[in-house]
Each structure stands twice: as structure tokens, then as C-alpha cells.
Amino acid sequence: MNFWAVSTEIFILVIMTVALAVDLVLPKKETRRGIGYLVISGLLAALVYTFGLYHTGPSMTFFDGLFLEDNYALFFKQLFILGMLFSVLFSLDYVEKNIKSPGEFYTLLMAALLGMCVMASANDLLTMFVGLELMTVSFYVLVGQRMDVPDSGEASVKYLVVGAGSTAVMLYGISLVYGATGSLDFAVICRSIQMVFSIGLAGIVLVMIGFFFKLSVIPFHMWAPDVYQGAPTPVTALLAMGSKAAGIAVFMRALYAAFPLLGGYWIPLLAVFAAICMVGGNIMAIRQTDVKRMLAYSSIAQAGYMMCGIASADAAGMKAVLFYAMLYVFANVGAFAVLTCVEVYRGGTTHTHLTGLAQSAPLLAAVMTVSLLSMAGIPPTAGFSGKMYIFTAAVERGYLWLAFIGFLMSMISVYYYLLVAKAMYRDLTPEEETANTAFRIPFGVRATVLLSVIATVGTGIYPELLAMLTNLASQTFMR
């Protein structure tokens, strides 16, 4: 038992326990802001610590290889920690104002983070399932944390029902794979000849459908818009970047490590679903006026882009997905930090609430625009380099049509992203002018948006640093 392999998870568990304990000890009336600071400093330490775990030799394992701490897992863990860190940082005011029991909120966030980290390291179907459930169950509760708005409760129940259904489907698929091969270990499944028979194939299909639900791939996406809209804004941010990236992490590992020999079956399937996501997500996003809901549809499209990378099934594709997942975190952090701030001061996240932001808070308007453009893939933001990586990998694999759809749809997506920019920058009527009061940007939000925009533009202009990290992560995996 090499406990160093799970040191990151232990770290997070400690943060979670301390947060819970402090919440219990503090008097009931007192503010829970301190717990937020505690969590932030803990996560910062964890982030720095994980950099020390990158290695070039063989990777550490735990539980007889069921849990694998390779560079690939480390990269994703850093991504989750980074996303969580910023989400807590920009939502300090939001939590204080809108969440009834902040102590529990922070504890649950840490539980979700723990689940994501376990998923990233999962090397068999059971560990994967445990991590997945830890994350999703925490999210069921987190989505319903806003007691004052009915939407939040509705979103929570909807997420629970759909999530439970998809879990059942996935579990059934896992049981079929186990029936075919007699093992849950990715390495054993990979070597098993039994998978080519119909029972194994049916298992893969069901596991994939389970993942499609989690990644909100069309036609399994119905829950996403309502849940994104109803959930507290920081939780929406985490759903979009953390939950989705965790799903991608384990999905890609399962496909590459457990089912590589069946690529002939799942690669075309993935390509088709990626195309459907890119087209459907972008088209449906056009008509949305609530930015959170728009981002829900856009996240469907983003899942499509990342699936293009997975479908190329080689080191270049994997590297592209890692790169894209990270820059998607930067972009989401920026966009949701702005939305959270706007919601705290103006009570909503529709285009109307954003009107005139360019005059009342030029920094926020600029960051929002840059973040959205990064999602659309317009240079010099990181999104452009990410799309180049993804689509070169796809074209190399022979999916020229996929790249074509991808580029075309990302240009269409600029339309609805620019509608947000239009709301923020357009001329105001006299009544709007008077209502458009300047507001104080809290330090946490200011720090978050500045860092996110620097990361987005910096990575866009000079992608080399992130590219080196992703190369490191994907190379150890492929070996």
C-alpha cells in the first residue's frame, strides 16, 4: 500500500474534514467566510503540492493497480483543483448572500472535488464508479442549495432523476463487461478476447451511453439547460468545467486503456455524436437570453469539440483534449466570475442584467468578452490554439468532415457569444443610463478575472507552456 499515490486525495479529504469541523465549532450566527479562506489556502497548497508529483519514471499505484497516479491523472487533478479554487474565490460574496448554510456548501464542494480526483486516477470500472457517484451525489445536493428560488430545487430533482437513470444504465453496462471478461480492471479487459462478442459490445455501448448522459451529449442532454440555469452560479461553473472534465478524463482513459482494440466500433460512433453535439449545441444556444442557459448549450458544443479529439484516438488527440479541457477551465472561470458578480449586484444573469456593463464595470465586460471568444476559438485567445490542436488531430485521422463542421459551427457560435457582447457594449437609452450604476468589484472576483484573462490570452499567444505540460501528461499515458 503506497499511500503517497493517494496523497492528493488525502490532502483534499483533510481540507474537507477541517471545513466541516470548523463549521460545527463556529457559533451559528457568525459568518462562514473564514471557511472559504481556509478552503482557498488549502487548495492553493494542494495545487502547488501536485506539481511535485509529476514524474518521468513508472507511475505510483494503489490497491493493486486499481488506482493509478500517472501524469495524466495529475494533470486533470490540477485542472479540478484550479477550477475549484477559482470558483470558491469568486463566489465568496455570492455564498454569503445566497447560500443558507455555507459551511456545508464548502464541505460538499470538497467532496465533489474528491470524487473528481478519484475519477481521474481510476484504473478500473469500480473505482471509476465510486468516484463518479461521489461527485454526482455531491452535485445533486449542491445544485439545490439555493433555498430561496424554486428553480434550484427543480434543477436538483431533475438532475437526481436523470443522473440516477444514467447511473443505472452505466452500471448495467459495467456488469455486462464484467460478465464478458470476468474482470473490472482496465488492463485485463483490454487483453480479453471476449469483448468482441455481442455481450461485451452491448456493455461498451451502455457504458458509453452512461457517459453521454454525464457529458450531456445530444440526445442525452435534456437535463443540462435546466440544471445549469437553476443551480447556484458557482455550482454551474463547476458543472461546466469540473464535472465535464472529470467525465472526459475517465471516459478517455476507459476508451484508450480498456477498449483500444474495439476502436473500429467506438471511434466512428464518437465522431458522429461529436458532430451532432457541435451542430445541435450551437444551434440551440442561439435563441437563449439567459447567459447561464446559453452556456449550458454551449457546453454541449464544447463536449462535442473535445469528443473530436477523443475520436482521433492517438497521442495527438489526447494531448489536444487535455489542452482544450484546461483552456475551457480558464474561459469558464472568467465568464462565471463575471456572471456571479453580476448576479450578486443585479439579481440575474440574462442579457438585460448585463446591459451597460461596459460602462459600469469595463473590466468585467472585457473579461466576459475575452472568455466567450476563447470558447468560440477566436485568436489570440487560447481557444484558437486548442481548436487547432483538436482539429489537426481529427483531420490527421481522416475526419476532414468533422473538422469542417467544427470550424463552421465555432464561427456560428460567435454569433450568440457576440450577442452577449452586444448587450454589454451597446448604446443605452436614457432610462437604462440612469439605472446603470457602477458597482464595487470584490477583490476575489477582481483577482479571478484578471488571472483568468491573463491565462486565456497568454496561452493563446504563447501556447508552448501548456503544450509542454499536456505532452508530459499524454506521453506517460500512451507508454
Next chain:
Amino acid sequence: MGFPLLSTVLLAPLLMALVICFLPREAREQIRVLAAAAMGLATCLTLYAYAAYDTAVGGMQFTEQIPWVTDLGVSYSLGIDGISLPMLLLTDVIGLASVFSSWNIEKRAKEFFILLLILIAGVTGTFVACDLFIFLLCYEVVVIPIYIMVLIWGSTKRVPKEYSGMKLTIFLLMGSAFMLVGIVSLYLGAYPAGQRTFDIQALIMASQMGNMSAEFQIFVFLLLLTGFGSLLSMFPFHSWSPDGYAGAPTAVSMIHAGVLKKIGGYGLIRLGLMVLPLGAKFWAPLIAGLAMINVMYAAYCAMVQKDLKYIIGYSSVSHMGYVLLGFAALNVVSISGAIANMVAHGIMASLFFSQIGYVYEKTHMRSIPDLKGLAHYFPRVTIGFMLAGMASVGLPGLIEFVPEVTIFMGTIGVYPFFAVIAIAGIIFTALYILRMLAKVLFGPKDEHFAKYEDQKGVEVLPLLLLGLFLVGFGIFPELLMRVIDSGVQPLAPMLAALSDVPMLLGGGF
């Protein structure tokens, strides 16, 4: 490595934009002076480069190279040759003029100059980049600032500015989606994995070594043609141009019509012709046909317009037809003419837009029936209008004459039919330009305009600056043609070999 001249030209506006970010909103005077200083520096350095460029040696000069993204094969590599140098000069001169044309902007001046400088830096980057990735980076940077500028400082006349801004943005982005697919295919098709590079020179080498089959070149060229063609407002992708220019603020119209559009022509020559010669040969007859439609159709449209900006918008579409025609003829003479025509039209169109912008700023009118007899009260504006108008008609001694003649001489042997029709287009150009000038500038005095002042001080600078080049390059065309020739002459063997290649589409005409 000596002084990084091109990097300075590229980064001066960007750094200045960053400096302006930290200035208070109220410091309007400082902001505009700093913007002008940055552009002045860039222009001086470009003029120096133009003078110091060794035409006897030719090729890429003032090169800089730094490895950038190693796993994609991207390097930050800059350089200019006889094709890009005139375009760079055009960019900086028009950029400087557009800063002076925006001197009186009062509404949110800080944001305006930041966006304007980013826009200019983006355009500069596309012309100095020797690496396709850097080219793309700069190419699309320009689209978003333009949208925001149209949205805030644009004007609503025939169509709302929100509409024209979005139309312009979406057209250009959709075009670039096609182009991106083309470039990704090119990148992957040129070299096997491991040796891949975005370096344009290396891609040209790959093409000469025969790494790309004729079918591949034909396919990729079509994608690039769609992308660059929509930027160049090639028929049927031209309709963003008049609407977009009409909605845009003066500086954006100047830069867009003056240089941004030319990226399309520059890209077609640099990538389309040099890297994919067989593709260019295959599609050339189609381009020539579309070019003729551009010239004639847009000229017809311009004749019935009432809004001055629409007239110049359609006229620029019409002039781009000549550029396309010169490109399609695929010989040294016609291509030199096409490049020279891009420079000529850039200077002329931006002069037009700056003068219209001034009149609109003062009178809030730009419809022909509203304006009359401006010459009585606006003598300097009238000079600007007359210079641009006469150049547009192709008056000898002004900048447009030599390029047009060169294009016709190069084209008439290849596409006699199209060339004759296109030459006839000049008559239509004269018709709408002279009609416009006569109605707007001359005629009886109208007391309405007595209260407005003529250009003075800084406001005259765009006219002086652009007028200098308009007349200078007109009287001494050798200054321009010598540099362009040094860029186009090296293509001569390739073009000669190309004319012997039989092609299905090319053979049909």
C-alpha cells in the same frame, strides 16, 4: 540579429494600447497623442524599411525568427518581401491617417483608441508574418474589435449599426472557417508527421518538391478562395461590404476598405498562388468570371446609391474586381498590377472615407440629395474628394492609373473578353463618381453649410498624408512598381511553367 524593426512596427501599437488601458478616461488629449505617437513611430520605421529594402537582392528581408510552439512547428518569424512591403506601408500610413481622422472622438475615447490600435496591430501582423500560424493569429484578431467599434461608434442610416456590424463579422468569420479547414489540410498534407511546419517558405518548398497532388491543391485552393474571397468581397460574398462600411465609424471604414480587405488578395497570392499553383491555375477562369461580375455589378449598384458611404462601399467592391482579374490572369505583369492596385485603392478609398467622415461629423449628413455646393465652404475637403475621385476614375498622374493599365496589359492576352468588359467598367466608374462629385461639391451656395468649419489643424493631416502618397506614387510609379517587381519577378519561372499545364477548367475557356 540587428534591431528588431518589424517586431517594433508590430508591437508599438499593442504596447501603446496597453499603456492607454492604464490612463484615466478623462485624459483624452494624452490618449490620442499617444496613439498618434505609436502610429507615427511605426510609420517612420516602415518608411525606413521601404527605403532600405534592397530590391536587387529581393526575397525576405528584415527577418526575425524565434521558435514558438515546438510540437506544432510554429515559429515567431517575421519578414517582408516585395509583395508584403507595400502592404505594410499601406497599413501604417492608413493607420496613422485613421488616428488623425478620429481626433475629435469624444464618446468613450479611451476604448476607441485601444480597439483601433489592436486592430492596426492585427492587420500589420498578417503582412509581416512568415509563419502561417502567426498569420492566422493576427488575421482573426481584427474581427472582434471591429464589431465592438461598429456597435459603439457606428452610425445607423439605411440599416441599424447592430445589423451591419454583425453581418460583417459573421461573413468574415464564416469565410475564415473555410480557410481554416484549408490551412489545416495544407499543414497536414505538406509534410509527413514529425517534420510539419507552419513556415510559409517551407510550405512553398513542399509544393515545389511535389508533395501535394493536383487534386489536393485544387481542393485546398477552393477552401482558401472562399475564405480570402469573402474578405476581398468577391461576388457572391460581397454583400457585407457596403452595409458594413456604411455602419462603421470613419476609422474602421478607412482601415477596413483600405487594408483589411487587401489581406484577402495578399493571402490569395502568398498562399493560393505560391503554395498551390495548380489549384490557382484550375480555378483561375472562375475567378476571372467572378471578377468581371464584381466590376460591372458593383458599378451598377453604386450608380443608384444615395448614401456616400454606400457609393464608396460598392466602388471598393468594383475595384476589387480588377485585383481579382489581375490575379486570375496568372502572369507577372498582371499580378504586379493586382498588388499595385491594392495599394492604390487602399490609399484612395481611405481618403474618400476620411473626407466623408469629416463631412458627416460636422453636418450629420451624407446623403447626396442633402449635400450640395460643399466646395464653397469646405475647400480642403473638396480637394480630398477631388483627388480620391479622380484617382478612382484612373486619371493619369494619380496613383490608380498605372496599376489599372498594368492589369489590363497583363490580362488582355489571357482573357480578352473579360478584360474588355472590365475596361468598359471604367466608364461606369466615371459615371457614378463624377455624378457624385458634381452634385455634392459643386452647384449653387447653400447657406445651410455656412455655419460649418472647414478642416483645420490636425483634421487636415489625413488629407495631406494620403494625398502625398496618392500624388507621389502617381507621378513616380517607379517607386512603387520597383519594389513590387522585386517580389513578383521570382515567381516568373513558376508562372511560365504553369501556363503550359493543361487543366480541365482552365482548358475549357
